[in-house]
Amino acid sequence: MEEKRLNPKKNTLFCIISVVILVILLFPLFWTLITSFKTEKEIFQIPPTWYPHVLNTKSYAAQIETGDFNMFKSFFNSFVISMGAMLISVVLAVPASYAIARYRFVGRKAMLLGFLVTQMLPVSVLLTPMFIMFRNLKMYNTWGASILADATIGIPFSVLILKNYFASIPKALEEAAYIDGCTRMSAFMRILVPVAKPGVIVCAIFSFLYAWGDLAYGMTFILDQEKRPITAGIFNFMGQYGTKWSYLTAFAIVAIIPVTLIFIFMQKYIISGMTNGAVKG
Amino acid sequence: MKRVKNFFRYDNAGLFFILPAFLYMMFFVGYPIISNIILSFQNVSVRNLVNGQKKFIGFANYSEIFQDAVFRKAMGNTLLFTVACLLFQFLIGFVLALLFNKNFTFAKTIRGLTMIPWMMPMTVTALMFKFMFSTDVGIINYILRSSHLISENIEWLTTPGTAMIAVVAANVWIGIPFNTILISTGLTTIPQELYESAAVDGANAWQRLVKITLPLLRPTIESVLVLGFIYTFKVYDLVYVMTEGGPVNSTHLLSTYSYKLSFDMFQYSKGASVANVLFLILLLVGMLYLKITMRGEED
Structure with missing residues (x-):
C-alpha cells in the first residue's frame, strides 16, 4: 500500500x-x-x-583519572549490571513467551495477566520489600541486587513482545521438526529460537536499556559509590557539585554512549520494540 | 507416575518452558507486592526494619497519609503532572505522526531520529533539562530574555509553580516519540482509498481528519492515552533528579513522596502505603487498558 x-x-x-x-x-x-x-x-x-x-x-x-570525577568505574558497573539483567531476562523470557504462544497449559491466562500487571508496577512498591529481601539474602550492596531487580523490568516486557514473534511462526515448521525426530526441547532450541531471532534481539536491547537507565534500584540497593551504576554516580555528583556543568554534561554524554551506539546500529529493532511492546503489551 | 507423564504430555508441557520465568517473577515481584501490602499495615521504621517487633496497626498508616497535607499535595501534583504531560505529548505526537506519514524523502529517517529522546536514561534527561532551566546559565532564560518575553531571569526550579512547568517539559520531551510512533503505526492501518474517495466527494483536509482519521484511529488513541497515563503516573527518576519534589513540595509526586518517606525519613510503612495507593490507581487504569485491547480478542 x-x-x-x-x-x-x-x-x-x-x-x-x-x-x-x-x-x-x-x-x-x-x-x-x-x-x-x-x-x-x-x-x-x-x-x-x-x-x-x-x-x-x-x-x-578527569573521568578516567583517580578522584571524585572518575565515572569510568561507574560506567563499567552499569555495563556489568545491564549485561547481567539482559542475560537473565532473555534466558527466562524466551522459553516463557514460546510457552504462552504455543501451549494452552493450566494457568496460562493468569500468568499472562501477571506479566501484564508487573509492567504497570511503580518501582516504589518494590523498593522497600526488595531492600529487606536483598539484606536477608546477603546481596545488599552488590551488583547482584541490581541485576536481579533490573531483570524484573526486562522479563515481562520481553515475554509480551516475543509471544507475538513465536505466534507468527507457522506450526508446520515445528511439526516437521518433530517428524524428523526432534524433542520439544531440541525443536525449540534449534528451529524456533533461530527463527524468532529478530524478536530475541529486540528483547535483549530493551532489557539492556531498561537496566542501563535505572536509577532507583542502583541507588537503593547499592551503598558504595564504587559499585554503583553511572546513573547513581551522576545523581550523586549533582548533589555534591550541582553547578559544575562541564563535568555534569560530560558525564551525561558518556552515559549515553551505549544508547547512541545501540540506536545507530539497531534502529529497526527499537522501532519494532516500541510498537509491538506497547500496542500488544 | 503415568498420570503425571500424561499431564505434561500435550499442552501442559508448556509449563516447563514458562515456570522458570514465572517463579522468578513470583519471587522478586509477587512476594514483594504482598510484603509491601503487609508493610503498609505495620509500624515499620528504621528501628525495626531488619529485626525487631513489627506491630500491626490496621489502617492507621492510610488514615494518616490521607490527613497528610503533603500527600494530598502530591496526589494533586501527580494528576496535574500526568494530565499536562499527556495533553502536550499527545498533541505534538499526533501532529508529528501526521507529518511523518506523508511520503516525503526524509520521512522515515527523521521519524527514526526523533525516537532518540525516548531511549535516554531518565537521569540524563533530567540533568539536561535542569541545565537548560537553570537560572543564570540556562539557555531557556537566555532565549526568553533575548526575545524580550521576560526582563529578569526566572528561577524555574526554585519557584513553586514554575518548577512543575520544567518537569512537565522534560517529561513531554520523553513522551513525544512514544506517541508519534504509536499513532504513526495506527495511521498506516487506515485504508488509503477512504481518503481518495472522500477527496473525490469534495471533503477538505480538516473534514478528512475529523470524519475519517479520528474515528478510525480511536482504538489507537485510547491505547496511547491509557498507556501514557500508566507510564506518566508512575514517573519517578526524572522528577527526583530534577527537583527531589521541591521547592516546598510543589513537584512531589506520589512516587517521589513515597521514596522520600521510606528512604529519607525512614518511615517505611508510611512510604509503603503511599506506594500502594499509587499502585492501586495504576491497576484500575491498567484494567481499563486491558479491557480496551482485549476487546474482540479471545486470548
Whole structure:
C-alpha cells in the first residue's frame, strides 16, 4: 500500500519542516554535547557561545583519572549490571513467551495477566520489600541486587513482545521438526529460537536499556559509590557539585554512549520494540 | 507416575518452558507486592526494619497519609503532572505522526531520529533539562530574555509553580516519540482509498481528519492515552533528579513522596502505603487498558 509520491514542491516543504522539528527536538542533546567541551568560564558567558571557543577536554579526561570525577568505574558497573539483567531476562523470557504462544497449559491466562500487571508496577512498591529481601539474602550492596531487580523490568516486557514473534511462526515448521525426530526441547532450541531471532534481539536491547537507565534500584540497593551504576554516580555528583556543568554534561554524554551506539546500529529493532511492546503489551 | 507423564504430555508441557520465568517473577515481584501490602499495615521504621517487633496497626498508616497535607499535595501534583504531560505529548505526537506519514524523502529517517529522546536514561534527561532551566546559565532564560518575553531571569526550579512547568517539559520531551510512533503505526492501518474517495466527494483536509482519521484511529488513541497515563503516573527518576519534589513540595509526586518517606525519613510503612495507593490507581487504569485491547480478542 505504497502511498502516492508528493509533488516536488510539497516534498521539499515537508523535508524542511521536518528537519526544523528534528533540530528543535534534539537541541537538548546538542546543547549538552557542546557544553561538555566548554570551560566553566565559557559556560557562564553571556551571550552563550554556540560552539566551544576554547576546547576543553578536561571534563572527559578527569573521568578516567583517580578522584571524585572518575565515572569510568561507574560506567563499567552499569555495563556489568545491564549485561547481567539482559542475560537473565532473555534466558527466562524466551522459553516463557514460546510457552504462552504455543501451549494452552493450566494457568496460562493468569500468568499472562501477571506479566501484564508487573509492567504497570511503580518501582516504589518494590523498593522497600526488595531492600529487606536483598539484606536477608546477603546481596545488599552488590551488583547482584541490581541485576536481579533490573531483570524484573526486562522479563515481562520481553515475554509480551516475543509471544507475538513465536505466534507468527507457522506450526508446520515445528511439526516437521518433530517428524524428523526432534524433542520439544531440541525443536525449540534449534528451529524456533533461530527463527524468532529478530524478536530475541529486540528483547535483549530493551532489557539492556531498561537496566542501563535505572536509577532507583542502583541507588537503593547499592551503598558504595564504587559499585554503583553511572546513573547513581551522576545523581550523586549533582548533589555534591550541582553547578559544575562541564563535568555534569560530560558525564551525561558518556552515559549515553551505549544508547547512541545501540540506536545507530539497531534502529529497526527499537522501532519494532516500541510498537509491538506497547500496542500488544 | 503415568498420570503425571500424561499431564505434561500435550499442552501442559508448556509449563516447563514458562515456570522458570514465572517463579522468578513470583519471587522478586509477587512476594514483594504482598510484603509491601503487609508493610503498609505495620509500624515499620528504621528501628525495626531488619529485626525487631513489627506491630500491626490496621489502617492507621492510610488514615494518616490521607490527613497528610503533603500527600494530598502530591496526589494533586501527580494528576496535574500526568494530565499536562499527556495533553502536550499527545498533541505534538499526533501532529508529528501526521507529518511523518506523508511520503516525503526524509520521512522515515527523521521519524527514526526523533525516537532518540525516548531511549535516554531518565537521569540524563533530567540533568539536561535542569541545565537548560537553570537560572543564570540556562539557555531557556537566555532565549526568553533575548526575545524580550521576560526582563529578569526566572528561577524555574526554585519557584513553586514554575518548577512543575520544567518537569512537565522534560517529561513531554520523553513522551513525544512514544506517541508519534504509536499513532504513526495506527495511521498506516487506515485504508488509503477512504481518503481518495472522500477527496473525490469534495471533503477538505480538516473534514478528512475529523470524519475519517479520528474515528478510525480511536482504538489507537485510547491505547496511547491509557498507556501514557500508566507510564506518566508512575514517573519517578526524572522528577527526583530534577527537583527531589521541591521547592516546598510543589513537584512531589506520589512516587517521589513515597521514596522520600521510606528512604529519607525512614518511615517505611508510611512510604509503603503511599506506594500502594499509587499502585492501586495504576491497576484500575491498567484494567481499563486491558479491557480496551482485549476487546474482540479471545486470548
